[in-house]
Amino acid sequence: MLNAVCSELMKLRKNKMVLVGSAVLWLIPALLIVKAFTLDKGMTPPAEWLNTVVMLNTLMLPCVSGFVVTSLVQKEYQDGTLRNVLTAPVSKTDFPLAKLAVWFFWYLITLVVSLSISLCGYLMLHGGEVSYAAGLLARNGILSFLAGIPVLAVAFRQRKIFYPAVLTALFMAMIQMAGSQVSAEYILPGSICPWTAVAISGMVPVFSGYFGICLASIIVCGILGTFLAVQCFRRQEQ
Amino acid sequence: MNYAIETENLSKKYGESFALENVSLHIPCGRIYGLLGRNGAGKTTAMRLILGLAAPTSGRIKLFGRELANSDQSSYLRIGSSIETPGFYPELTAAENLSVFARLRGKVNKKAISQVLDLVGLPQNKKKFAEYSLGMKQRLALARSMMHDPELLILDEPTNGLDPIGIAEMRQLIKTLSCECKKTVLVSSHQLSEIEQLADWIGIIHRGKLLEECSYEELKQKERSGVRICTANRDRVIRFLTEKMGLEKCVILGNNEIEVRDQTCSSLEINKRLFQAGLEVSQIWILHSSLERHFQELTGGEGIA
Numbered sequence: 140m141l142n143a144v145c146s147e148l149m150k151l152r153k154n155k156m157v158l159v160g161s162a163v164l165w166l167i168p169a170l171l172i173v174k175a176f177t178l179d180k181g182m183t184p185p186a187e188w189l190n191t192v193v194m195l196n197t198l199m200l201p202c203v204s205g206f207v208v209t210s211l212v213q214k215e216y217q218d219g220t221l222r223n224v225l226t227a228p229v230s231k232t233d234f235p236l237a238k239l240a241v242w243f244f245w246y247l248i249t250l251v252v253s254l255s256i257s258l259c260g261y262l263m264l265h266g267g268e269v270s271y272a273a274g275l276l277a278r279n280g281i282l283s284f285l286a287g288i289p290v291l292a293v294a295f296r297q298r299k300i301f302y303p304a305v306l307t308a309l310f311m312a313m314i315q316m317a318g319s320q321v322s323a324e325y326i327l328p329g330s331i332c333p334w335t336a337v338a339i340s341g342m343v344p345v346f347s348g349y350f351g352i353c354l355a356s357i358i359v360c361g362i363l364g365t366f367l368a369v370q371c372f373r374r375q376e377q
Numbered sequence: 378m379n380y381a382i383e384t385e386n387l388s389k390k391y392g393e394s395f396a397l398e399n400v401s402l403h404i405p406c407g408r409i410y411g412l413l414g415r416n417g418a419g420k421t422t423a424m425r426l427i428l429g430l431a432a433p434t435s436g437r438i439k440l441f442g443r444e445l446a447n448s449d450q451s452s453y454l455r456i457g458s459s460i461e462t463p464g465f466y467p468e469l470t471a472a473e474n475l476s477v478f479a480r481l482r483g484k485v486n487k488k489a490i491s492q493v494l495d496l497v498g499l500p501q502n503k504k505k506f507a508e509y510s511l512g513m514k515q516r517l518a519l520a521r522s523m524m525h526d527p528e529l530l531i532l533d534e535p536t537n538g539l540d541p542i543g544i545a546e547m548r549q550l551i552k553t554l555s556c557e558c559k560k561t562v563l564v565s566s567h568q569l570s571e572i573e574q575l576a577d578w579i580g581i582i583h584r585g586k587l588l589e590e591c592s593y594e595e596l597k598q599k600e601r602s603g604v605r606i607c608t609a610n611r612d613r614v615i616r617f618l619t620e621k622m623g624l625e626k627c628v629i630l631g632n633n634e635i636e637v638r639d640q641t642c643s644s645l646e647i648n649k650r651l652f653q654a655g656l657e658v659s660q661i662w663i664l665h666s667s668l669e670r671h672f673q674e675l676t677g678g679e680g681i682a
Contacts, residue, residue: 146480153468219464223521226428226460227481228453376431 143229143237147211151241156210160203161249167195168253172260185265189272192257193279197315197338200250200280201287205308208242212294213301221377231373239291239365243284250280279341285357286333287311288364295371327352333360379406379442381529381561382427387436389422389585396422398585399436404563404578409555411576412565413672419585420565421461424531427563428458441528454482457522458531463514467507471499471517474506478521493520498546511538519547523554530554532564536571548575569668579668581675588675596671603638604647607660611635614656622650636664 151157171192175183183191215221224234254276258269287308294304311334318338321329326349329335336353343349382404389397397419404410412420425431427438429445438445440452465474472490479485494501497516509517515538522530535551536544552575554560566572572579573593580590589596603626608614611633618624618637624647626638637647644663651658 142481142483146477149473149477149480150466150469153466153473155468214466218466219462220466221464222430222460223464223478224481225430226453226456226458227478228429228450229481230450377425 140233140236143233144240146224147237147241148244151245154210154214157207157245160207161245161252164199164203164249164253165256167199168192168257168260171195172256172263175260175264183264185261185267188264189261189275192261193276193341194316194319196253196257196276196279197283197319198312200246200253201283201308201312201315204242204246204284204287205290205305205311207245208238208290209294209301209304209308211238211242212291212304213297213299216299225377232369235291235295235368235372236365239288239368242291246280246284250277250284254280275341279337282337282340282354282357283315285361286315286337288361289367290364292364292367292371295368295375298375331356333357380404380439381406381441382563383439384423384427385437385439387423387426387438388434389419389426389431390434395585397426397433400582400585400587401590402580402587403590404561406561407555407559408577409551409562409564409575410578410580411572412563412580412582413569413572413668414565414567414582415676416567418567418582420567420582421533422585423582424458424460424533424563424565428456428460428531429453430460454525455528456531457525457527457529458533459515459518459522459535460531460533463518465506465514465517465521468505470503470505471509471520472501474517475521475524479524482525489524489526493524496520496523496550512540512543515539515547516543519550527560529561530563532562534566535564536566536568544571551575569672573668581672583676596668603636603664604644605630605660605662605664606635606637606647606651606658607633608635608656608658609633610656614651614658617651617654617656618647621654622647 175188215224225231254273257276258273261269261272290304290308290311293307297303314332314334315337318329318335319342321335321339326339329339330349330352333356336356340350340353343353380403382402384400384402386399386401387397388395388399400419400423402423412423414420422431426433427440441455443452445452466477469477471494475490475493476485479490491501497520499513499516499520506514506517515535519532519535522532536547539547548571551562551564555562564575576593578590578592579596581588606614611629615627615629615635618627618635622642624637624639624642628636628638630636644661648658648661
């Protein structure tokens with residue numbers, strides 16, 4: 140498994156989709172900072188500015204992440220490299236897990252840099268305590284990744300075709316956005332649905348029951364997505 | 378005899394049709410085994426099953442004397458392979474591609490990568506795989522299969538896409554690997570001439586079935602010569618050959634031709650006796666059996682392509 144992950148990291152450096160995806164996600168908070176200084180003249184309230192960053196992250200992070208993971212998987216089918224990888228040999232369980240690991244590695248790096256840019260911007264604009272904002276953005280990002288793992292299963296299922304996994308990622312991002320608009324009476328079903336749970340987890344107290352339901356739902360979604368991805372790949376013939 | 382690969386009644390079914398049916402291969406250690414068959418005969422399917430890229434419908438596979446288990450990957454470390462079209466990462470160079478695959482096995486040995494690229498005649502420059510010709514891609518595939526010094530090489534049509542010089546070089550390389558480095562090589566091809574020049578053992582596969590498996594020496598002993606006669610009096614000539622001369626193996630072909638496969642009588646004698654009998658012959662020539670003829674006879678007249 141470690142060999143497969145190291146091999147994936149070697150390929151990651153030359154993957155243009157990965158580089159472009161990271162650049163896009165880093166540009167968003169940077170442009171928001173520029174906008175705040177130039178157009179808003181620094182008059183945007185802190186909560187509103189932070190909310191904008193969270194909303195854009197909620198939408199863009201899963202979308203770009205979907206493109207990246209689709210690229211990571213689809214290229215192997217398209218380039219015909221899977222036969223060479225599997226005969227290396229790499230087990231049919233290790234390969235999807237290695238893809239998951241590398242996907243998470245990219246996601247984490249991109250999230251940390253994006254977060255750092257956002258927090259620097261927040262400090263420059265408003266100063267003061269950033270730990271709450273940092274915690275919220277980081278938690279939101281990690282939970283969004285976990286809830287998005289089923290896209291990996293779709294990517295393996297679709298083989299060479301590009302759009303099903305991308306559309307799935309977009310759909311999940313839309314549902315995540317919708318989660319931020321959930322009213323009080325729908326908070327329980329919203330907490331059970333893993334994608335709306337990502338947004339709801341940021342709106343409810345950490346030690347509340349709803350937060351626990353959100354967390355459980357997202358973790359189960361992540362585990363199920365991983366299991367489905369591995370099972371889907373194991374059943375394929377190359 | 379020790380076998381690097383043994384399959385027992387190996388079958389692969391897709392829907393209702395068999396891509397491979399009860400194939401029992403025996404690839405001896407240290408030899409070059411040529412798997413010969415038309416396009417779609419099942420050669421690549423057999424290799425994919427052996428390499429674990431597909432699961433057999435039934436049958437058993439033994440690698441290096443051990444039966445394959447689902448979780449057993451250790452045998453595959455001793456195998457290098459190249460199946461179908463070469464698959465590499467287009468944005469990486471040859472050395473980078475080999476490094477990625479070497480990393481999958483553990484350590485990247487840059488010296489070994491450099492040596493194997495020299496061996497197959499590939500330049501070690503910044504040219505990306507996407508810019509390679511088919512011949513260069515094929516060479517890189519061979520380099521990848523040899524990189525970790527495996528005991529067994531499984532090569533699916535390795536000369537595909539190579540020019541005549543490249544084909545000769547590839548053939549020489551495979552022979553060197555077998556004779557000097559004592560590697561076992563399973564090579565598939567639909568080109569009879571290649572298998573004839575390369576293989577010590579031959580397996581003929583047709584429509585998913587293994588029709589024959591023997592050493593090339595045994596195959597040559599089965600080689601038959603004969604005489605083909607072209608005449609306007611086909612029926613009279615064949616009656617004369619069978620009744621008067623006692624030749625049993627006479628076959629009527631189209632276009633007023635008769636093939637005499639009986640080797641008890643020389644072409645000179647046949648010609649002389651026909652002339653004396655007043656039977657006119659427009660052409661007479663000697664036949665030598667070849668792998669192509671043998672293949673046609675085995676497959677019921679279907680050619681290699």
